[in-house]
Amino acid sequence: MKDKTFLMIPGPTPVPESVMLEIAKHPIGHRSTEFSAILENVYKNLKYVFRTENDVFVYTASGTGAMCAALENLINEGDNVLCLSLGNFGNRWAKIAESRGAVVEKIEVESGQVIDPEVLRKRLAEDTEKKIKIVTLTHSETSTGAANYVKTLCSIIREHGAISVVDGVTSVCAMECKPDEWGIDVLISGSQKGFMIPPGLSFLVANERAWKVYEQCKHPSFYWDWAAYRKSTRANSTPFTPAVNLFVGLNKALEMIKEDGIENMNERHRRHAMALRHAVKAINLELVVKDDKNASHSITSIYPPEGISVPDIRSTLKNDFDIVVANGQNKLKDKIFRMGTLGFVSDRDIITAVGALEATMKKLGHKFEVGKGVKTVIEELNQ
Amino acid sequence: MKDKTFLMIPGPTPVPESVMLEIAKHPIGHRSTEFSAILENVYKNLKYVFRTENDVFVYTASGTGAMCAALENLINEGDNVLCLSLGNFGNRWAKIAESRGAVVEKIEVESGQVIDPEVLRKRLAEDTEKKIKIVTLTHSETSTGAANYVKTLCSIIREHGAISVVDGVTSVCAMECKPDEWGIDVLISGSQKGFMIPPGLSFLVANERAWKVYEQCKHPSFYWDWAAYRKSTRANSTPFTPAVNLFVGLNKALEMIKEDGIENMNERHRRHAMALRHAVKAINLELVVKDDKNASHSITSIYPPEGISVPDIRSTLKNDFDIVVANGQNKLKDKIFRMGTLGFVSDRDIITAVGALEATMKKLGHKFEVGKGVKTVIEELNQ
Numbered sequence: 001m002k003d004k005t006f007l008m009i010p011g012p013t014p015v016p017e018s019v020m021l022e023i024a025k026h027p028i029g030h031r032s033t034e035f036s037a038i039l040e041n042v043y044k045n046l047k048y049v050f051r052t053e054n055d056v057f058v059y060t061a062s063g064t065g066a067m068c069a070a071l072e073n074l075i076n077e078g079d080n081v082l083c084l085s086l087g088n089f090g091n092r093w094a095k096i097a098e099s100r101g102a103v104v105e106k107i108e109v110e111s112g113q114v115i116d117p118e119v120l121r122k123r124l125a126e127d128t129e130k131k132i133k134i135v136t137l138t139h140s141e142t143s144t145g146a147a148n149y150v151k152t153l154c155s156i157i158r159e160h161g162a163i164s165v166v167d168g169v170t171s172v173c174a175m176e177c178k179p180d181e182w183g184i185d186v187l188i189s190g191s192q193k194g195f196m197i198p199p200g201l202s203f204l205v206a207n208e209r210a211w212k213v214y215e216q217c218k219h220p221s222f223y224w225d226w227a228a229y230r231k232s233t234r235a236n237s238t239p240f241t242p243a244v245n246l247f248v249g250l251n252k253a254l255e256m257i258k259e260d261g262i263e264n265m266n267e268r269h270r271r272h273a274m275a276l277r278h279a280v281k282a283i284n285l286e287l288v289v290k291d292d293k294n295a296s297h298s299i300t301s302i303y304p305p306e307g308i309s310v311p312d313i314r315s316t317l318k319n320d321f322d323i324v325v326a327n328g329q330n331k332l333k334d335k336i337f338r339m340g341t342l343g344f345v346s347d348r349d350i351i352t353a354v355g356a357l358e359a360t361m362k363k364l365g366h367k368f369e370v371g372k373g374v375k376t377v378i379e380e381l382n383q
Numbered sequence: 384m385k386d387k388t389f390l391m392i393p394g395p396t397p398v399p400e401s402v403m404l405e406i407a408k409h410p411i412g413h414r415s416t417e418f419s420a421i422l423e424n425v426y427k428n429l430k431y432v433f434r435t436e437n438d439v440f441v442y443t444a445s446g447t448g449a450m451c452a453a454l455e456n457l458i459n460e461g462d463n464v465l466c467l468s469l470g471n472f473g474n475r476w477a478k479i480a481e482s483r484g485a486v487v488e489k490i491e492v493e494s495g496q497v498i499d500p501e502v503l504r505k506r507l508a509e510d511t512e513k514k515i516k517i518v519t520l521t522h523s524e525t526s527t528g529a530a531n532y533v534k535t536l537c538s539i540i541r542e543h544g545a546i547s548v549v550d551g552v553t554s555v556c557a558m559e560c561k562p563d564e565w566g567i568d569v570l571i572s573g574s575q576k577g578f579m580i581p582p583g584l585s586f587l588v589a590n591e592r593a594w595k596v597y598e599q600c601k602h603p604s605f606y607w608d609w610a611a612y613r614k615s616t617r618a619n620s621t622p623f624t625p626a627v628n629l630f631v632g633l634n635k636a637l638e639m640i641k642e643d644g645i646e647n648m649n650e651r652h653r654r655h656a657m658a659l660r661h662a663v664k665a666i667n668l669e670l671v672v673k674d675d676k677n678a679s680h681s682i683t684s685i686y687p688p689e690g691i692s693v694p695d696i697r698s699t700l701k702n703d704f705d706i707v708v709a710n711g712q713n714k715l716k717d718k719i720f721r722m723g724t725l726g727f728v729s730d731r732d733i734i735t736a737v738g739a740l741e742a743t744m745k746k747l748g749h750k751f752e753v754g755k756g757v758k759t760v761i762e763e764l765n766q
Binding site: 063 | 390395407445451707
């Protein structure tokens with residue numbers, strides 16, 4: 001039987017049945033009063049989930065679209081942009097900044113590491129002429145599973161007078177992320193992650209400091225233009241034809257998140273990620289992110305043991321247990337595998353995943369005490 | 384009973400049940416072999432529908448996104464762009480070009496009119512220094528229902544040595560549109576139109592002449608970058624996370640279009656649009672586009688008779704018959720109403736629509752011979 005796939009990749013993530021049933025409805029007119037009422041509810045609930053008083057814009061585009069929507073409304077040719085990179089998605093900020101003609105400088109760390117706030121503080125202190133206008137960073141780096149100290153980093157950036165632009169694609173919903181309270185100037189995220197709907201929508205919230213920089217931007221990109229989105233969002237509309245079905249699904253998913261409570265959702269992700277991490281260690285596998293406090297609560301990256309390949313682990317999990325986990329990206333391809341515990345994931349799913357991982361590793365000849373992973377999960381989840 | 388809505392707006396258009404059932408499936412991983420096989424089929428069938436040998440790129444974005452994907456890969460600051468505008472969407476090309484710092488000139492016509500090829504020829508002849516690099520135009524202008532002589536206009540543009548960029552949002556599938564044969568350099572379209580799926584995807588095809596201009600573009604926009612899309616498309620992949628569910632629906636819809644045959648689909652749209660136009664005249668209503676040969680085959684715009692308002696016509700059609708038609712846009716708001724006959728529309732739907740329109744106009748006190756509209760449709764469709 002082949003129709004029982006369980007996605008444990010960092011996205012798309014599992015979608016609740018009730019959300020899929022909403023998406024399955026025939027599209028309605030996007031300029032109708034019915035759809036406007038849906039948008040009103042969506043925009044209101046997004047402010048709750050993003051913990052912000054600012055408007056949250058919804059783009060019909062994937063997460064990278066929202067990354068472009070951040071930088072393409074801020075950068076002029078020749079601007080200095082500092083990109084703090086933990087991996088593939090940190091590097092994407094740099095590529096987008098370069099595509100706009102910015103002068104880009106990167107602070108990079110090894111896979112699994114995070115940015116040391118003191119390194120950032122030192123670099124910015126050297127920028128005595130205050131040339132650095134924008135600093136980009138990643139909350140949860142999807143390619144490694146490392147998570148930055150966003151609150152600290154953003155406060156250092158603010159002290160310097162630059163704008164912080166944060167990728168929250170796999171953190172919003174999963175990890176505590178408070179743009180207003182923490183002083184994140186621009187925050188983006190994507191739908192197929194913690195939001196529990198399929199890919200195709202992405203989100204952006206900008207504060208007044210970011211708007212001041214926007215006002216100096218010579219050529220904001222038409223499709224992403226903040227001014228158009230602010231005007232439409234405040235009128236419970238969209239500037240261009242939205243992905244109607246995904247919005248209807250989002251409306252349902254946001255209601256579920258609100259009912260659950262965003263703090264509870266954050267805490268559940270933390271418990272799941274920690275239980276998975278500790279189970280992985282209990283079965284003698286090595287984590288890419290060594291320290292719990294540097295770990296994403298939505299993605300866990302794991303090294304295969306000596307002599308067992310990532311493709312074998314992935315295909316055994318897929319063929320024997322219908323569980324899909326992700327390979328590493330770029331230079332990490334076949335070097336690590338990544339398990340997502342993001343969005344619509346229950347305690348049962350973590351037990352299932354660890355049980356299947358144990359069975360897989362046993363089959364492939366890995367040496368460990370079978371059952372110890374699941375035991376760890378059960379004990380941790382019962383805490 | 385309120386759950387029987389029939390959309391006759393220019394998009395979203397009706398979606399076949401079998402396509403909705405595909406979209407309703409839980410998302411699969413976008414880097415899986417299963418999804419790659421779907422993409423292979425989608426990309427192959429898009430070439431058939433677009434009647435091109437060039438790659439057709441699919442963007443996770445609405446139609447305006449594909450418009451940006453056209454101009455943001457071609458324009459450098461200071462470039463001269465000539466925009467041929469029939470209305471709102473023709474003007475959108477101009478706005479996007481301006482947002483990139485182009486020097487924009489517009490040739491505009493009254494609502495319902497089309498561009499006279501001789502006017503274009505004359506203007507280009509004056510451009511003796513060949514400053515005009517790009518000419519934008521609209522095939523079927525969604526805001527008025529007028530349709531340009533794209534083949535003729537594009538051959539004039541090519542003679543001059545400029546690049547033609549064509550909005551085929553409401554023409555591809557509905558009207559004959561042959562980019563390779565006609566020399567359209569860049570053609571874009573959107574999913575919620577003739578493609579019979581919900582909004583959220585859009586399409587772009589560019590030829591070698593356009594690629595030469597792309598190569599001179601200093602700052603192609605990252606999310607729309609043609610080089611990234613060409614590389615991924617040829618590898619049956621996507622550069623960024625695609626709207627998986629919409630792609631799965633598109634795969635099904637393209638199979639239906641192929642089975643129908645693109646010529647048959649074009650011809651059906653022509654028959655429907657002409658039958659509707661002639662029925663509208665038969666019940667003493669005035670068309671915005673006077674001449675059949677200037678009419679879009681997907682949108683028909685109609686003036687309300689003296690003393691009867693557009694909102695009354697729209698709300699009566701909605702409340703009494705669950706048929707949604709569109710208002711005019713911008714300066715045409717409440718001045719015209721627009722009926723879409725685009726995508727998944729059958730002969731029966733045209734009879735239904737005209738019957739309901741007759742009942743509505745009778746109720747609102749319009750003077751005409753009741754039944755003459757439906758008679759016209761039946762006679763024309765039986766031709």
